[in-house]
Amino acid sequence: MGVQERRLREKQELRQEILDAARDLFVHEGYDNVSMRKIAEKIEYSPTTIYLYFKDKADLLDQLCEETFARLEKKSLLIDRSTSDPLEALRKGLRAYIDFGIRHPNHYKLTFMTEMQTGDDPDAFGRTRAAGQRTFDHLAGQVAQCSKLGIFQIHDVKATSQILWAAIHGITSLQIVKHRFDWVERERLIEGMLDTVLSGLGAPKAVGV
Amino acid sequence: MGVQERRLREKQELRQEILDAARDLFVHEGYDNVSMRKIAEKIEYSPTTIYLYFKDKADLLDQLCEETFARLEKKSLLIDRSTSDPLEALRKGLRAYIDFGIRHPNHYKLTFMTEMQTGDDPDAFGRTRAAGQRTFDHLAGQVAQCSKLGIFQIHDVKATSQILWAAIHGITSLQIVKHRFDWVERERLIEGMLDTVLSGLGAPKAVGV
DNA sequence: CTAGTTTAGTTAACGCTGTTCATCTGCTTT
DNA sequence: AAAGCAGATGAACAGCGTTAACTAAACTAG
Numbered sequence: 001m002g003v004q005e006r007r008l009r010e011k012q013e014l015r016q017e018i019l020d021a022a023r024d025l026f027v028h029e030g031y032d033n034v035s036m037r038k039i040a041e042k043i044e045y046s047p048t049t050i051y052l053y054f055k056d057k058a059d060l061l062d063q064l065c066e067e068t069f070a071r072l073e074k075k076s077l078l079i080d081r082s083t084s085d086p087l088e089a090l091r092k093g094l095r096a097y098i099d100f101g102i103r104h105p106n107h108y109k110l111t112f113m114t115e116m117q118t119g120d121d122p123d124a125f126g127r128t129r130a131a132g133q134r135t136f137d138h139l140a141g142q143v144a145q146c147s148k149l150g151i152f153q154i155h156d157v158k159a160t161s162q163i164l165w166a167a168i169h170g171i172t173s174l175q176i177v178k179h180r181f182d183w184v185e186r187e188r189l190i191e192g193m194l195d196t197v198l199s200g201l202g203a204p205k206a207v208g209v
Numbered sequence: 210m211g212v213q214e215r216r217l218r219e220k221q222e223l224r225q226e227i228l229d230a231a232r233d234l235f236v237h238e239g240y241d242n243v244s245m246r247k248i249a250e251k252i253e254y255s256p257t258t259i260y261l262y263f264k265d266k267a268d269l270l271d272q273l274c275e276e277t278f279a280r281l282e283k284k285s286l287l288i289d290r291s292t293s294d295p296l297e298a299l300r301k302g303l304r305a306y307i308d309f310g311i312r313h314p315n316h317y318k319l320t321f322m323t324e325m326q327t328g329d330d331p332d333a334f335g336r337t338r339a340a341g342q343r344t345f346d347h348l349a350g351q352v353a354q355c356s357k358l359g360i361f362q363i364h365d366v367k368a369t370s371q372i373l374w375a376a377i378h379g380i381t382s383l384q385i386v387k388h389r390f391d392w393v394e395r396e397r398l399i400e401g402m403l404d405t406v407l408s409g410l411g412a413p414k415a416v417g418v
Numbered sequence: 419c420t421a422g423t424t425t426a427g428t429t430a431a432c433g434c435t436g437t438t439c440a441t442c443t444g445c446t447t448t
Numbered sequence: 449a450a451a452g453c454a455g456a457t458g459a460a461c462a463g464c465g466t467t468a469a470c471t472a473a474a475c476t477a478g
Contacts, residue, residue: 007425007474007475011426014426035463035464035465036464036465036466037463037464037465045427045428046427046428046429047428047465047466048427048428048429048466048467049426049427049428051465051466051467052425052426052427056465056466057465057466109324112383112386112387113322113382113386114386115318115385115386116386116389129389129390132387132390133391136390156393156397156401158393159393159397159398159401160401160405162392162393162398163380163398163401163402163405165379165383166376166379166380166383166398166402167375167376167379167402167406168379169379169382169383170374170375170376170377170378170379170380170382171372171375171379173322173378173379173382174321174374174375174378176324177321177322177323177324178321183371184365184367184368184371188365188368189368189371189372189375192365192368192369192372193372193375193376195409196369196372196406196409196410197376197405197406197409198409199408199409200404200405200406200407200408200409200410201405201409216445216454216455220455244434244435244436245435245436245437246434246435246436254456254457255456255457255458256436256437256457257437257438257439257456257457257458258455258456258457260436260437260438261454261455261456265436265437266436266437
């Protein structure tokens with residue numbers, strides 16, 4: 001019965017080929033500027049073949065976003081393991097998030113800046129939402145630890161985590177999209193933001209950007 | 210020569226009619242979900258007529274963005290005039306920015322969340338860009354005032370202004386794009402962000418979200 | 419070994435989209 | 449009345465996401 005296994009493997013290989021092509025095109029040209037026909041042309045299959053492996057174009061995006069989240073999550077776990085001080089671990093995690101976004105602007109745009117409009121399917125982008133939730137939960141865990149240890153003077157871990165997320169997303173997305181703006185030196189901007197927001201939560205830090 | 214004037218007036222009236230229809234549709238259905246044909250149908254003209262008054266669909270949105278930004282600018286000036294405390298004025302201005310973005314997500318998305326690819330037309334979205342720069346300059350002015358009065362302990366007005374901008378942009382854009390995320394109550398999130406970041410700059414404020 | 423069924427992939431098509439161009443209409447001027 | 453002209457349009461182009469019907473190959477059962 002090795003035949004069925006081979007066929008299954010070939011199916012999965014084509015599936016991966018489609019994902020690779022889509023990621024490459026999405027990342028280099030932007031989701032909206034990539035058509036199903038372009039993806040099909042790249043893999044040298046008919047456009048309709050893609051629909052045998054993915055529900056629609058949004059489904060394709062969903063899978064790729066989940067993938068991106070997974071990479072970020074892995075990085076975060078590595079930082080956690082190698083950093084004992086919770087505040088330092090949190091700060092490094094936030095910093096890693098920003099760096100990741102700036103280093104992979106198109107992945108970031110795809111994942112965090114593309115509006116995922118769900119037609120009438122309530123399960124649309126389920127993978128991306130789940131992965132994003134995990135990433136956020138990880139951040140929330142770090143914030144909870146800082147709160148429990150008295151490093152932060154806060155009483156709402158969830159709200160605080162969302163504030164932190166918004167802060168680093170603000171920096172990251174603006175740096176990506178408004179690259180023609182007259183920015184202050186990037187390093188100073190990022191560290192200044194982290195200083196400001198962490199000290200605003202009560203963490204000991206010299207005031208003054 | 211009242212005839213030519215009447216014709217000119219009628220032209221401008223139709224122009225305004227197109228803008229009104231486009232604004233209504235963009236705001237309620239989203240830029241991407243509105244076609245030129247839909248706009249044309251609404252004003253009971255042929256789709257091609259719109260091209261006699263606007264360069265293309267993006268031009269239409271550019272005009273609307275400028276228009277809406279003018280309203281934001283007006284609001285900011287009103288706040289300034291009616292608020293003597295500079296910190297309070299700044300805070301209200303930041304708040305107005307966020308509310309503006311959430312109330313006009315499509316205008317906001319175009320202005321601050323789309324990479325304005327100036328393919329062969331360097332003046333594309335010129336109106337919107339200019340309005341955005343004015344908005345930032347206004348913010349920087351407020352920050353400078355707070356710094357001069359010793360409300361903020363900072364030494365880089367420009368960096369601080371960019372941090373504030375990034376913070377409120379983070380909140381605004383995430384609220385727009387990730388509207389299915391499990392957000393904390395919006396009011397608490399926004400006020401929490403403002404508390405955090407302003408106190409992080411040295412402004413007197415009870416710590417603790 | 420053949421007949422029937424499943425599978426993988428394709429072709430053609432539908433109903434959209436933004437945009438362009440040649441054409442037509444109705445008013446103004448000569 | 450004739451000519452000119454500005455404003456509006458119908459038809460068309462090239463592209464889009466997606467679906468339905470179809471073909472060809474491979475597998476399975478008798």
